[in-house]
Amino acid sequence: MPLLLVPDLNTVEQSDEHRHIFSRHFEVPSVPSVGEAQRGLVESHLDEFNRNNIPDVYAGSAATGELNLRSYLTAVSQHVIGIRTAVYEFAGASGGSSFVTQWFDTRTPGLLDSRDLFDSDDDWAEFREFVAQSATSDPEVVPESVTQLEDSWLDSVNFDAQGNATIEFDDYTIAPGSAGSIVVTVPAANIVPLLSPFGQMARTAAMNPVPRISAGLWGSARPGEPTQTTQVPGTEQRREPRNIDCSKTKCVALTFDDGPGPKTGKLLDELKKKNAAATFFVVGPNAKTRPELIERMIAEGHEVGNHTWSHRSLPALSPAQVRSEIDRTNEAISAAIDQPATLLRPPYGARNPTIDRLAQAPVILWDVDTLDWKHKNTGKVVDAAVSQTKPGSIVLMHDIHGSTVAAVPEILSRLKAKGYTFVTVTELLGKDKLNSGEAYSRTPLPTAGRSGTDEKK
Template identity: 40%
Template sequence: MIIMLLIVTGLVTMGCAATGSTPTKESPPTSAVRAASHHADEIATVSPTWIDGLRVVRPSGNDVSCPWSITYPQVPGAEAFTAALRRMVEARRADFRTQACHQAAPELNLDFAFLVASGDVIGVRYTEWWLGGAGDGLSTTTRWYDAKTGTVLPATALVEPGSIERLTAELGKALSRKEGFDPRALRDVLADGASRASYLDDLAFTTRGDLVVTFDEGVTGVAPAGQLRAVLPAATVRPLLSGFGRRVQRQVVEPERRLDLDGPVAPTPTLPPASEESTDCHRVKCVALTFDDGPGPHTQTLLAHLARFHARATFYVVGQNVAMSPDVVRQTAEAGHELGNHSWSHRDLTRLTAAQVRDDLHRTDQAISRAAGVTPGTVRPPYGAVNDVVRTQTPHPLVMWTVDTLDWKYRDAARVARAAVSGAKPAAIILFHDIHSTTVAAIPRVLRTLSTRGYHFVTVTQLRGEVAR
């Protein structure tokens, strides 16, 4: 079993005060609905909080020698879209584990954003960081769903097939001043349908309706030029769009902010609040149960388990998941649990610059604050990866764990429960991941067994404050 110790930065001790104001239920602000545009040619994205039952699934492999994190949305009523995205990301994970895990310092991170989720269309844009092996680098791709027909579509579905030649000419003009652009390469990759689908795979719109076409490194120019992006004005591109493309463009520019799908709506349970009586961890045995990578499809079930035992826990949530499931995050805070920062998209923070670390964690703090009305008091870095840059740029104390249940590796509820129970000692911080159904299934046994042994379940902040007092 891997044992990692609590790492604290900033203050040596921490009191037991609440980490933020009392959560309140409000309509999501505009910033939660549409990403702020700092540039006119910025791709429009949304956080579709109006989709009832929307969940983000984020499996990850926490082996530090080959870390990976993939994700996809579960959209009720769009099961074909969910299944297609799951197959896509799982195929990339399989390729990565085969091709890159033997390389030095590998990492796979697949992150997505909704481009539109309104009317009868859905679009997502995936950003992939693949470090190690032949796939090393950054790539992006978009996928689309037509609710009218129930079909999953590639990026090229936005363009009328007979307009590809005109599109190529417009792209050539838009890219002509880009350093490293090769017009012959552009013509080659768009010459036939087979290559077109592979290379013309990232099309999106700005809030003004301009079409943004992004090519991966080396596709339309020399590799050092990186990704090349062309922006075609709305008026120029409108005649080139397919009927589906025009529907997408209309919903991006003037979104209805409702989705015409007939999928089932996930019930929202009413949970009793966790016990608010103070617990003196100097007089009684305390442990902190911590749950990483959520919220996910099983988080509400976990909240119900914790409520039955009047147990408090700490949830280290991923910012992107928070933006997609703010109601679950708010319920978590309202039930008396603590929310911690686990980065925006589960990237290895040690691979980022100081500015990128700051921005990533700040963005996650903001998402949590918007969803639950509280500010996280601690940070848990993905994979437990820390260096001097991460330590100095983290806005809150860093918290690791003392017991790793390895629930991400062994999807066996009984084994997870045994690992937690056998490793539990006074002041232990136990690591789980509530994105796994087997982990959530193990929690009643953990709570029942440790309760009979006299343990009390407290948050990380309460445990650290009590122990350090």
Template identity: 35%
Template sequence: MPRYALAPTLLLLGSLALTAACATGSPPADSAPSVDGPSRTGGNDTGTQVDLSKLKGVNIVSDSSTDRSCPWATSYPDVPGADAMTAAMKKDVEGRLAAFLGEDTGGQATGCGGMDGLEGPELNVSFSFLVASGDVLGVRLGTVDRTSNADGLATKAYWYDGAAKEYRPSPGLIADGSRDAFVSAVKKRLEKREGVTPDTVAALDDQENRDVYLDDMAFTADGDLKVDFDRGTVGVPPAGRISVTLPKATVTPWLSDFGSRAQRQTTDPDDKLDLGAAHTPAPTVAAQPDPGEDTTDCSQVKCIALTFDDGPAAPETGTLLKYLAQYKARATFFVVGQNVATHPDIVRAEMKSGHEIANHSWNHPVLTNLTPTQIRSQLERTNASIKAATGKEPTLFRPPYGAIDGNVRAATSLSPVLWDMDTLDWKSHDPAKVAQTVISQAQPNDVVLIHDIHPTSVAAIPEILRTLTARDYHFVTVSHLRATM
């Protein structure tokens, strides 16, 4: 593994173009996590805002690779009480990942698995909250699959009915007896759209496949119902993504009981979300004692910088903070913006415990595949979420997969950080192997890449801290390492 973290990134500091001012306000909590389709810069928002403080005990299920030749990252929320909806998202996400890796075709290599190690393919699945109020939960998953023949962007809305304790696909917003009238209204609006052909519109008459076409429906803040279609679904691919919006007055008579409640909770949300969860939500992560000013001189003693990517995660990050505190070890957390927006309390605990918070993009895309505007959005939205949680903006960022080029450098004033040692913990999920990798390969001034979203990786930390401390290593933040080398 090449050791290239510090020297190149220090050289980059002088060449970073200061062209992007960091956002200072907190972004809407429910903004689609920058799936960044060609026809949208902000994803597939409906214009509503979700108060994430209502989501007690939520867990973000995340996973990713660090393989530049086959980059993938997936995430979706697990909200207490909405187990059936979580299971539906899990099944869809695992199916997409298996297809991307070529694992669901009877051994025939497809997707990333059939690209012979060439760079180019990418899979990214991220989420946004549509509604989280009363007994209604709505989540949208946005998928970018760059092995697709279309634009690679697909979106799907998932709904949970807390009163009935059932998962509802988008068509469940419409009463059974009103679906034909609803579809007719959608078709009329589609027929007026450029790029829509009669045969594609007629596909909505097929009741067996209708739910597949109508899988992304959500209400706007005014109560209108917006229906989104992936590129090539109801129109020719050059027409791009197509959406239609039915006014509140038109659609309200067709809504099911659940649809009516979802509409009301979107336009006039309750003070809290109550899905009838049987278990008690996890407690808030507590900050550990701050070790105080770090006077370590890394030019005189052996230092190492442990860095943790893709969090924060509950409860894994809280457990990690306790392990680090036992050795007065400092670390740098490269956090993902959508997780920061969901778990700001954990990020505050990281900072109050004496650790460094840094930017790892909003939802872990390959930044070099994005436009300059999209790159800025990824980093600035995450900066804003970090500042909202901690009161401070970060100074460092780590490009997912280490993918960086001139466009990425020019889009931000943040200093890039790569790594010297990749534990490949996302592959092994073996605490002993992760610990042995760090212990056997550690060299002074190394920057080590680990993920705090994996409980197996967190479980490896005590052995790493214990063994390297006995070898007179000091655990410092990346910024401190840079400043004292």
């Protein structure tokens, strides 16, 4: 469901690149309870993950696992907001997905849940019976598991376009883990008589979502985002390719992951002031939400790479899931600039020979990690980028963090004073030297007298 249906909705993304944690939740300034509930959900999962994913200090090993949390709109009207959050957690032994849907009546404070969609306790009990009946028709479901459904298992209830109720069960609740996530549908004819007044509004808002406020109220920019200072040029105005030989020139490639974010427009302004090119590895939902920024990146001489759709650790996925993560993001990129990305950066840099092959594109890593996601300190980002960069470096940053965007002007000034030219990854490595399925983290020093690229160790 388009996020622009809620014009003052802000996405908040957080990551821990070393521990494989990525979260994307929503805040809506006009409805404070949304941000409070979403933040609380993220924090509770982080606390649980930290408890279950403790490093073995005696073995000298780092914590292993992954936590991936993503929120989506499921219903919008003037008085209703529905937000579904999907969570994948792997704590070193086994992984699984869980789901929760948070409901909000914008006329009143607080968070509503699945029970609030139904009118009385009897209606809720009847709904539970319908769910149990529908679930038993699935051969993967263990019949004994639905004889006494726990309320906590019914915490993600939504409505599809036909008005049927859909219930997502967490992995391992009513079926073995091998069955994956189970979704049960209860027909609209059974559901409608049981709904509360709010439930009726929620169902309508899911079937026929309408903007809460006119999207034109703030113009084309989202609240809290800077208005673009330059008009996005058309494709006919795109900068001509540059003829830069980085085997002879002191080059560096600045790269930005996870965007476009709320501050990416400001970042593009700063890069344009210094005539600096960069490479943006975008995640699919953000590319889909902000296509005008993808177009602007290309128009102003930057490069757009693929950072997958869900920011999952790719080695944990099946080959089909890996290709879906890449292909969905390429579709979002192509919708903005009429061409897919030609480079892939796997989330967390997590890869193996199978991932490299499935990438069907050069796999781009880095040799300078600013750790901007960890400390979110502008001064530390500047110091790391400037002190660690060598000719041929690929620098890792994230444009979803305001502290990183604030660091870029100083990084550009100090590196330029050292004689660096700012180029895209393809300009740095050489288009004719990039091979699909191979991984690259930097180029050799121009004076090293070697050819090719070094893979990140």
